[in-house]
Amino acid sequence: MPFRRLATAKPFVTLGLVVAAWIVVPVTIKTLARASFYELTAPITVVASYARDLQQYWSLRLHSNGELIEAGRDLARLNASYEFAVQQNTEMQAEIARLEGLLRLPAFANYRLEHVRVASRDFSGWWQRIVIRKGKNFGLPVGAPVIFTGGVVGRVTEVHAATAVVELLTSQNVRLAGVVEGDTRPISYQGGLNPTFGPPRGVVEFVPLDVFASAAAPKRLVTSGLGGVFPPGLTIGEITHVDLSSDGLFKTGEVKLDERLGSVAEVTVLVPLTPE
Amino acid sequence: MATDDVNLAERSGSLVESHKGYDTRVIFFYFATAALLLVLVGGLAYEQIFKTAVHGKDEKVQNQRRILIPGPRGNIFARDGTTVLVGNRPRFAVMLHLDELKVELRREHIRIHQNFVDAGDKKDVPSYSQLEQLARVSLVQHYLDELNAILGRSEQVNPRELQRHFERQLLLPYPLLTDLEPADFAKLLERLAVRSPLEPTTSIARDYPFGSAAAHTLGYVGATDDVDAEDLPGAGLKTFKLKGSVGENGLEQNFDSLLQGEAGGMIYRVDPTGYKVNPPLEKRLPLQGQNLVTSLDIDLQLAAEESLGDQTGAAVAIDVATGEVLVLASKPDYDLSKFRSPGTVADIQARHAWTNLALNGLYPPGSTFKILTTIAALRRGTITPDDPIVDCEGALSKYGRVFVCDNRRGHHGEVLLREAIAKSCDIYFYTAGWLTTPDGVAEEARRFHLDQRTAIELPHERGDMLIPDPAWKERVQHEKWFPGDTANMAIGQGAVRVSPLQMASFAASVARGEVSTQPTLVHQADRPAQHTESIGLTVAQRAALLDGMIGCTTIGTAKPLTTVEDFRVPGVRIAGKTGTAQFGNKLNVAWFICFAPAENPEIAMAIAIEGDTAGEEFQGGLHAAPVASAVLKKYFAKKALANSPLAHPFKTD
Numbered sequence: 001m002p003f004r005r006l007a008t009a010k011p012f013v014t015l016g017l018v019v020a021a022w023i024v025v026p027v028t029i030k031t032l033a034r035a036s037f038y039e040l041t042a043p044i045t046v047v048a049s050y051a052r053d054l055q056q057y058w059s060l061r062l063h064s065n066g067e068l069i070e071a072g073r074d075l076a077r078l079n080a081s082y083e084f085a086v087q088q089n090t091e092m093q094a095e096i097a098r099l100e101g102l103l104r105l106p107a108f109a110n111y112r113l114e115h116v117r118v119a120s121r122d123f124s125g126w127w128q129r130i131v132i133r134k135g136k137n138f139g140l141p142v143g144a145p146v147i148f149t150g151g152v153v154g155r156v157t158e159v160h161a162a163t164a165v166v167e168l169l170t171s172q173n174v175r176l177a178g179v180v181e182g183d184t185r186p187i188s189y190q191g192g193l194n195p196t197f198g199p200p201r202g203v204v205e206f207v208p209l210d211v212f213a214s215a216a217a218p219k220r221l222v223t224s225g226l227g228g229v230f231p232p233g234l235t236i237g238e239i240t241h242v243d244l245s246s247d248g249l250f251k252t253g254e255v256k257l258d259e260r261l262g263s264v265a266e267v268t269v270l271v272p273l274t275p276e
Numbered sequence: 277m278a279t280d281d282v283n284l285a286e287r288s289g290s291l292v293e294s295h296k297g298y299d300t301r302v303i304f305f306y307f308a309t310a311a312l313l314l315v316l317v318g319g320l321a322y323e324q325i326f327k328t329a330v331h332g333k334d335e336k337v338q339n340q341r342r343i344l345i346p347g348p349r350g351n352i353f354a355r356d357g358t359t360v361l362v363g364n365r366p367r368f369a370v371m372l373h374l375d376e377l378k379v380e381l382r383r384e385h386i387r388i389h390q391n392f393v394d395a396g397d398k399k400d401v402p403s404y405s406q407l408e409q410l411a412r413v414s415l416v417q418h419y420l421d422e423l424n425a426i427l428g429r430s431e432q433v434n435p436r437e438l439q440r441h442f443e444r445q446l447l448l449p450y451p452l453l454t455d456l457e458p459a460d461f462a463k464l465l466e467r468l469a470v471r472s473p474l475e476p477t478t479s480i481a482r483d484y485p486f487g488s489a490a491a492h493t494l495g496y497v498g499a500t501d502d503v504d505a506e507d508l509p510g511a512g513l514k515t516f517k518l519k520g521s522v523g524e525n526g527l528e529q530n531f532d533s534l535l536q537g538e539a540g541g542m543i544y545r546v547d548p549t550g551y552k553v554n555p556p557l558e559k560r561l562p563l564q565g566q567n568l569v570t571s572l573d574i575d576l577q578l579a580a581e582e583s584l585g586d587q588t589g590a591a592v593a594i595d596v597a598t599g600e601v602l603v604l605a606s607k608p609d610y611d612l613s614k615f616r617s618p619g620t621v622a623d624i625q626a627r628h629a630w631t632n633l634a635l636n637g638l639y640p641p642g643s644t645f646k647i648l649t650t651i652a653a654l655r656r657g658t659i660t661p662d663d664p665i666v667d668c669e670g671a672l673s674k675y676g677r678v679f680v681c682d683n684r685r686g687h688h689g690e691v692l693l694r695e696a697i698a699k700s701c702d703i704y705f706y707t708a709g710w711l712t713t714p715d716g717v718a719e720e721a722r723r724f725h726l727d728q729r730t731a732i733e734l735p736h737e738r739g740d741m742l743i744p745d746p747a748w749k750e751r752v753q754h755e756k757w758f759p760g761d762t763a764n765m766a767i768g769q770g771a772v773r774v775s776p777l778q779m780a781s782f783a784a785s786v787a788r789g790e791v792s793t794q795p796t797l798v799h800q801a802d803r804p805a806q807h808t809e810s811i812g813l814t815v816a817q818r819a820a821l822l823d824g825m826i827g828c829t830t831i832g833t834a835k836p837l838t839t840v841e842d843f844r845v846p847g848v849r850i851a852g853k854t855g856t857a858q859f860g861n862k863l864n865v866a867w868f869i870c871f872a873p874a875e876n877p878e879i880a881m882a883i884a885i886e887g888d889t890a891g892e893e894f895q896g897g898l899h900a901a902p903v904a905s906a907v908l909k910k911y912f913a914k915k916a917l918a919n920s921p922l923a924h925p926f927k928t929d
Contacts (some may be wrong), residue, residue, distance in 0.1 A: 173470045177462035186462035190470065206366070206478065226459045227466025249348065249366050249480060 035160070042163045046133055049119035086184040097252040111145075111231065111270035114138055118265050119163060119223040127248060128171035128194060129157070135164045143229065145270045150258035151235025152176075152223060153267050166267070169236065169257055177227040178204070179237050180211050189221060189236055189255060200257040204239060207251040221255055231270070291648075294924045333512065340557065341447050342513040342548050346503045347537020348480050348519030352527060354574040355600070355799040361574065362494050362528070362612075364564075365483035368461035368476070370418055371449035374442070376473040384411040409439055419474055420452055426467050427460050447516045447544060449475065452578035479815020482521070483763035484612035491609040492632035493570075493734065493797065505539035508560055513543065526632075527797060530733045531568050538563040571600035571799040575914060576907050580605040581905035582755050589865075589885030590634035591903050592780035593911075594879045596787045597805040598675055601732070601793050603881075603907055604777070606633040635730075638773040639865045639884055640853030642896070643700045643833075645768025645822070647786060647869070649708055650697060652720035654817045658711035661820030668706040675759040679706050697824025698832030700854060702767050709766025714757060717765055718745035721772075723809075724785060725792050730777050732795045738826055741778060744771040780882035783869040786811070787819060787851075787877035797864060825851035826874050834868060834897040843905040848912055850875040852904070854896030863887050864894035868901045879911055 022030075063071075099105075116132040134140055136159055146153040146166045154174055158165035167174050171191040178189045188205040204221065213219040218238035225232025234260070242253035285428045322329065352362035379916040382848075388410050392401040402410065415431045424431055431453065441450050452474070456464070464476040482497055492802040520539070523529035536610065540562030573593075580591040584607045593603035608629040614620055621628050624630055631637065653659040666672065668688035672679045681688065681702040688701040696704035709717055721727065721743040729737045744765060746757035764770030774782075777795060784793040785808070792808045826849055829837045833854040852870030859865055871880040883903045887894035 154824075175465055175470050177465040186458050186465065188465050188476070224462055226462030228463055229466045249364055249478065 012199070038158075038160050038163070042160055045119045045131055046162065049117065049133060049161075055118070068084075088156045094150065102111070112273055114140060114269040114271055116164075116267055116269055118267060121169075121264075123170075123194075123262060128168040129154070130166050130168060130264070132164050132166055132269070133162070134269070135160045135162050137162050139271060140164050140269055141271065145230045145234075146267050147234055147270065148260070148264050148267045150260050150264075151262060152230065153261065155229070156269065160252065164269075168200075168261060169202060170194045170261060176230060176236070177224045178221045179224040179226075179232075180207075180239070181222050182209070183211070184224075186224050186226055187221065187226050192254070199259060202237060202255040202257055204242075204253045204255055205250065207239070207242055207253055209244075209249075209251060211239075211242065211251065213242050213253065215240045218256065287827065297391060300369060339545055339860060340510065340513050340543055342508070342510040342515040342541055343447055344503045344505050344508070344515060344517045344541045345540050345562045346518060347562035348564040349482070349497070349537055350535040350567040352535070353567060353569045355569065355571050355602070356573075357569050357799075359574050360483075360485055361490065361570065361572065361911050363483045363485065364480050366478040367454060367481040368456035368458065369454040369479055370415060370423060370452045370456070370464060371475045371477050372452050373449050373473045373475060374446060377415060380415055381408075381411050384415045387411075388414065402849045409435070412438055412442060416450065416452070422468075423453060423464070423474070426463055427456075430455075445516050447546070448518065449477075451479075454479070468920045471596060479617075482612075482678050486574060486578070487613050488609045488611040489574065489581060490572055491526075491612050492606045492634070493526050493572065493604045494612065495530075496524055496612055496615055497528050498524040503539050505541050505560075508539070508541045509558060510541075510543045524593075525736075526572065526734060527568065529735050534568060535565045537565040563739050569799045570797050570882070571595070572604065572797065573602045573911075573914075576910050577605060578605045579906045579910040580903060581607065581609070582915070583903040584885070587885050587899075588633070588888070589862035589883065589900075589903075590630075590632075590637055590776040591881065591883045591907065592634050593879055593881045594784045594793065594795055596784045596793075596880050598800075598803045598873060599781070599784065599806050600799055600803065601666055601780075601795050601797050602705050602879065602911075603778075604632075604634050605796070606631070606635075606637070630643055632734070632736075633884070634776045635732070636736070636775065637884060637886075638738060638775055639742055639859050639867075639886075639902055640770065640772050640857035641768040641774050641779055642703075642857030642865065642867050643705075643767055644779060644853045644855035644869045644882075644896070645772060646697060646705045646766070646855075647825070647853050648721055648724065648726070648768075648782070649705050649712070649717055649766045650693065650821055650824070651811060651813065652694075652717045653708040654711045654821070656712055656716055656722070658716075659693060659708050661693045661816060664692055665711065666690075666703055666732040668701050668703040672703045672706065677759075677760060679763055681705060693820050694824045694827055696825030697853065699830070699831075700833050705762040705766045710759060712766075714745050714762045714765055717762075718743050722792050724782055726774055726778055726782065730775075730781055730795050732777065735796050735826050740773070741775060742771055742773040768855060776882045776884045778882075779867070779869050779884070780880055783871050783882055784877075784880035786821075787871035787880050789813070793880075822851055822874060825853055825870075828852050828854065829870070829901075832897075833895070834901045836871075836897055837901050837905055843902050845872070845908045845912060848872050848908065850904075850908065851877075852901065854901065856895050862890040864892060866896040866899040868892045868896045868904050870901075870904050870908075872912075879908065881907060 097134060111259060116134045119131045119133045121130050122128075130153075140156055140159050142156055142159055144156045146156060152169055154166045154168040154171065156164050157167040167189060172193065173191070175190045177186045177187060179185065179187060185208050187207050190205070192201045192203050192205055194200055218240045221236040221239050223230040223232055223234040223236060237255040237257040239253050240256045242251040245252050282382070285800055348364050351360050351364070354361055385407055389401065389407055413435045414431055416438055420431055420433055423429070438450065441448070448496050461476055464474075468476065484494070498521065499519045500522040501519060502519055502522070503517045523532035523535065528535065540560045542556040542560075543558040547553060576593060580593070582601045584591060584605060587607060589607055591603055591605045592601065594601055608627045610620070610629050632766075650659075659665055667690050668681050668686055670681055670685065670687045672681075679702070681699045682700070686699070686703070688695065688699055688704070691701050691704050695701070695781050725774050727741060727743040729739050729741070731737075741826060744761070749755055749757050749761065761770055765772055781793040783796050785791055788806070789811050790806075790808045791811055793806060811818075828834045829850045829852045834852050837845070837850055837852070850872040851866060851874035855867030855869075857865050857867065866885045866887065867883065869880075869882045871877040881904045883900040885894075885900050885903070
């Protein structure tokens, strides 16, 4: 009878021993084990991501020729407008460079653009992050800013051999210095407490008193460039609500983020050319 | 067998238990034990049930700490109610949350101890408290170095300050860097990890958008630990206070209770080592103090200060009807926005810039006092507007000495009152003074409250202004009053001492035809016009007085106001009176008092400017009147722009 009882308790005893062993294992081994786990699971994540791409490819193949021709025409129009915008930007960049030279202003940091596919997304109440399909193999550094067509996506927080983890703008662990478009005074942006299926939101602090915003008349929040991590002018979101802070010196508010953050498939990592 | 039984009975006879019922000694013992237990249980019940509140309070005192956060001060506005003269500005800072460093501090402590042990002799190992302090400095410096690396600085921890903070303010975050530039703040926002013990934050500093404008009037604040939150619970708890501010001069001091914010606070539970346990048990946000709308017109104030320039002196402008002070300028002054910079205090002292000369610059009023002498003489019937009382030939021999007019330059002949005022004939007013008697002139001056503080809402107003008379001279100087004293007094010389603010109030009173004006620095949109006792002049007497004062600015000693293009105030007639008086070491002070428009006065002014060279000609018309011109031009330009009077117009009878 006692032997049978011992046999029943065996799994618990084993679990206890494993936990005890894990507690006494040195930190180095734990870190190594964690890193190895990522590296071992990374190929699976990447393969799954490629499989999804393939699935998407075949689903697109089902479109009729007429639809494809129409989409191609729309794309050509869009490309034409982008071409025009690119030319304008080139001209403006030259003008900015000229003025910076005249005023002897320090130039903003330069970046190498690394376009990456998203391998997986993790939008729980705890984690707000994505895994991308490039890592050390493409020289991505920790802390590098990540952007997409809608503006800022987040920052690289972990880099593995062939993947990297990007903490999203919606995460409470992401904070950056923004400005209201057309203003120069820095505002603190931080990710908010975002529910899994809710619209992405963030919070702003230290908003100057003369900034007014509402859902009907939102203010565009862009990166300031002052922090030295993000280049200036990238869209963070729209300030839709502001309230006076308790000290009466600033306002605090809420930022509505781009809903496409939840379905982002392709991002660009800005790799600093002169790392600090 | 039977034998055996008998033997057993015999042997065991003494061993057989006998039950006699309860032993009384045992019963007593039971009761005693029960009583003791009852005492214990009763005591426990008493402590647990009846003294719950007392122990709860003791537990709170032992385990809870209160943090008081002072509320931001209210703003000080100009009279338009929108222009901020003194506000609050954010001061960007980085705080280090010490309560998050407990584990790191312990590790650092062990590391440093090990280093000493490894280094050699065990005797050299510092004591526990020394190691603790070393660990604190080392760890805080480590975090400061992190900031230094981001900001390109080389800041060092002040060990003494850090130790004091650990001993006295452990619950409060330690300020590592204060007064950061916005760009530095932005860098830290982006580069410091959100969960780092380093927190970019803001504190409050007083902001002075106009720098040195009205510095003496607005005043300044100093730091204080005397922060109190009456309604915040936990009065008996050990309390940590963030530094608050208290008004130390000017309006900041006088209206401190109004401007002072309402402190907020938090109550935290702490662990046995004194570190706080988040989140707070109670929290109340601080509230900003009330705002103060002053009567100052910042445009006029700036015009006056610009016109005074580097000179030493003061300019005051008053709304004639209400007594609201539009301008209260004193030079030299100091820049309030740079007030706390190193070396500033020494610089202010070196320039003698602490004194608010508008309030506390006591000077002989010179010929501006002739207006008072005129009123005294007219009311007592010793002069009339149309009768000459003396023939001015530049000098007058009387009472065994020679009295001169304007350093013998005045040859006014048989002047009448109007011309005597306009051209400031000294001999006319010597005679008027003698006719009126010194007591008569002094009595009139006291009637206009020139011997009293103005009681304006500013601290430290001097009270030693002086209107002398024979009794005063006998009492204080133990000397007889001479006719020369009367002559001096009649022209505002000798021992007469008044402040520019008093003379501005006097000018406003004369403008209204009354004897007193209470100046105030608080603006009220619906403030009623002041009304005090009438001066008591007849219509003809008042007309003559006004004509004389208008003549002063058209043909008299202040004629540059109408003849010099730069000083002319278009479309406005000014009634004024100049003065030049000697004070101190043969230095001159140039005076000008006035009100305008002469026929319907709205604004009254007094300007006093010190000369800087002994014996130098320093005339009110040339040196003080241009300041009045600058202010009046701005006043009437603003009025024309707004198409309505800035101050309340007052119609004379």
